[in-house]
Amino acid sequence: MEGGEEMEIVIVGGGICGLATALALHRKGIRSVVLERSEHLRATGGGLGILANGWRALDQLGVGSELRQTALAFHRGQDLSLDTGKQQEITFWYGEARCLRRGDLISTLAESLPAGTLRLGCQVLSIQLDPTTSFPVLHLHNGQIIKAKVLIGCDGAHSVVADFIGLKPPSFFAIRALRGITSYPNGHEFPIEFLRIRGKKGILGMIPIDSKEVYWFLLLNGTSLDSNASKDPKFMQQLALESTEGFPSEMLDMIKNSDHNSLSLTQLRYRAPWDILHGNFRKGAITVAGDAMHLMGPFLGQGGSAGLEDAIVLARCLTKKLNEVNPTSGQQLFVKEIGQAIDSYVKERRMRLAELSFRSYIVGSLFENPIVVKKFVFVVVMKLFFPDPANHTRYDCGSL
Ligand SMILES: Cc1cc2nc3c(=O)[nH]c(=O)nc-3n(C[C@H](O)[C@H](O)[C@H](O)COP(=O)(O)OP(=O)(O)OC[C@H]3O[C@@H](n4cnc5c(N)ncnc54)[C@H](O)[C@@H]3O)c2cc1C
Known part of the structure; x- marks a missing residue:
């Protein structure tokens, strides 16, 4: 195939996972290029809970200390049912836990590149394989053609790379998530803890980021999502207020005073745990990472951290092979060698991701299902498979 810019490693998508993968490679002395469709860095969703496993990955990327300055650690979680008035402690994590502003995470990663x-x-827009070299050829919206030797799809839920590899499109939960950040210029009085309040129409979660900003999210049953309405901050705020009738006044004020730019409304989607267990995540020297590989509901607060872990493991596997491969070896041999590196990455990640996604699927199904018998079955499955609710946060993705 004639023409086109040639590059060694191309990453599609400049979200958390794409930027983390480029940074992980950079820290190993390997250059890559990240192609992001937006004109500006995107940080949709306001805040992001990062638990101990995610902090381990951020430390490997060399940005943990800087990011710790932006968010307070929280040590406790409380669950309150408005129906019964019952309050109980929740402990689904071990060790360090903080809520980052997504913008802080994205900009810190990008500025370290x-x-x-x-x-x-x-x-x-599309990908094809060069018939002579078997290397991927990327076609961009502006007519540009890029030839890559290694292609990593970190392009999220609607991934062109996952489509090209042949992965099934993700499934839908009958759940919508509304998220936002509220600023308190004179400081807020919320305790530094994760608070979850269960009401009739939905579940509200909130975590202070620091002494002046609070991240909150609302999980609502239902599927109807008008794409225009979901971009309208007034509509989102109204929906949030209607869904939290009867909640304590400080929560309602928090929603009323939320920063309009931070609001987002999403229909939740997931890649089924059994598809993660059996999926083929490689084609030649092409693979996927982050949500493109393992989109999961937000029920464990692990999607972003799992993408950070992917970045470390993928960079480690690729670097090892790239250091071994003879630069004069032919294209076929190169694809074969890189293919082996990607296979090691997929092998190392598969069970970890299947477990996270299964946990998340069960918690989502519990929330989604109104039928008591089904709820009971999901609770039994959860207790049987995951007797320790925080075990997944002990995971260490290892060093770069
Ligand atoms: C309600 C909710 C709450 C959540 N809470 C948490 C939490 O507390 N903790 C946590 O760890 N995770 C959480 N998550 C999950 C987390 O947000 C995602 O797992 C994470 O953002 C995925 O990052 P990514 O880089 O893989 O994908 P994305 O963030 O989707 O980034 C993909 C990037 O690729 C770009 N792109 C897409 N297609 C193309 C293309 N064709 N060409 C070029 N660029 C392209 C996009 O513009 C985007 O910038 C939550 C998710 C939701 C929905």
């Missing part, structure tokens, strides 16, 4: 790594305004 060497100049020229991130290319904004580059949407990949």
